[in-house]
Amino acid sequence: MSKLNILFIINPISGGKDKLKIPALIDANLDRSRFNANFAFTEYVGHASEIAEEAAGKNFDIIVAVGGDGTINEIAGRVMQQHKILGVLPFGSGNGLARFLKIPMNTVKAIKVINNCKVSVIDTATFNEKCFFNMAGMGFDAHISSVFAGNKGRGLSGYVKLGLREVLSYKPQNYRIAIDGREYLRKAFVISVANSSQYGNNAHIAPTASVTDGLLDVCIVKEFPMYKLPVLAYEMLRSKTDHSKLVEIIKGKNIHISRVKEDAIHIDGEPYFMGTEIAVSVNPLSLNIITPDYEV
Template sequence: MLKANILFIINPISGGKKKAKIPGLIDTYLDKTKFSPNYSYTEYIGHAAELAEEAAAKNFDVIVAVGGDGTINEIAAKVMQYKKVLGIIPFGSGNGLARFLKIPLAAKKAIEVINRFKLQLVDTATLNEKFFFNMAGMGFDAHISAVFAGNKSRGLKGYIEMGLKEITSYQPQTYSIEVDGVNYTREAFVVSIANSSQYGNNVYISPKSSLTDGLLDVCIIKPFPLFKIPILAYHMIRATTDRSDMVEIIRGKQIKISRAKEDSIHIDGEPFFMGKQIEIDVVPLSLHIITN
């Protein structure tokens, strides 16, 4: 039986976690009767996409993201384009997509998932023609992503500290939202577009989201007084935001959002600056991914 050529693209700084031992673990635990492994390391933002495209053109069958949701985003877009297979070894701050797919956070067990090679075809989405796979959005979470991008202290602790510092001064915005032709006007603290259920770290914004239903969930966190932060956090941790009066969820395929000014957005946790008009579309069953 022919071995599949597999490339592990390793982001050395994702999640603030060291990855020097990863090639050794792969060499030890990867099933060499099925796979012929190779390794590349990212050196800058956008490099993972370049490495994935080069690998796909060289006829690598499987491309594995060793990093977080941002690394996965860069690689998955190229995997889709070249109709290859995506694997994940989670090494991010939150690992939202990997957690949703029940891929173990322990590298050895994630390699064992790759060995079993169970494939699933999943939905993807675009925001102003940029692909995302887990979550995109605007409002406070996008603001924090932009501020956090300049922070050298990666990881969950730094993210929480930054959020608590910024939340007291952040002002909600008004959004005009069209979902499959139906119009809504909402003042919102956050507008998240969920393909899967969680941001990461088992913090759920859309507990009933599915990667295979051909729909996206528009999750609107309403303005709230600061004393209600623990209540919102409880719902997110308990995966009950769909039952909270602080959150509204609207499901659909085609979404248009208008806002008063140009501002930050995030795509799988990575910040971008975009204009007033945002268009989001689901791309049903468009990515082959190794799942548990």
């Protein structure tokens, strides 16, 4: 049986973790009877996408994102277009999609998942035509992503410190939301559109979300007094937001969000700046991805 050609695209700065020894770790644990391994390190924002694009003409069967949700986003869009297979070695700050898919955070165990090569097909989505795979949104989380992008101290602790600093001054915004033709007017602290259940670090904003149901979960975090912030954090960590008085969750396929002004948004945790009109839609069962041996 011929071997599969596999390319590991490594983001050296994701999650604030050193990855110079990753190729040696992969070499020591990858099943060489099944795979021919190649490695590439990214050097700037957008480079992972360029490498994945170039890989199309080099006969790679599997392209592995070694990084976090932002790295996955850059690579998965190209993998999907080329009808290739995506693999993930989680090395981000939150690893939302990997955690949802139960891909191990331990690198050796995650390599063994790739060795098993069980391929699942999952939904993807677009946010004003930009692909996302885990989570996209606007409001406070997008504001934090925008500020965090310029912060040298990347990692969970840096993110938490920044969030606590910014939360007291952030003001909720007014939104008009249309979900499959039904309209909602809401003043919200956050609007997250979820493909999987969590942002990362097991903080679940959409506990009943599925990556195979052909639906997105629109999660509206309502305006709330700051003394209830620990309640919201507890509900997210315990996967209870679907029963929360602070969060409204509406499932749908086609979503349009109108807001008062141009502002930050985030796509898989990476910040962008978009206008007042946001169109979101789901692409059912459109990405091939290696997962542990269970039903997604």
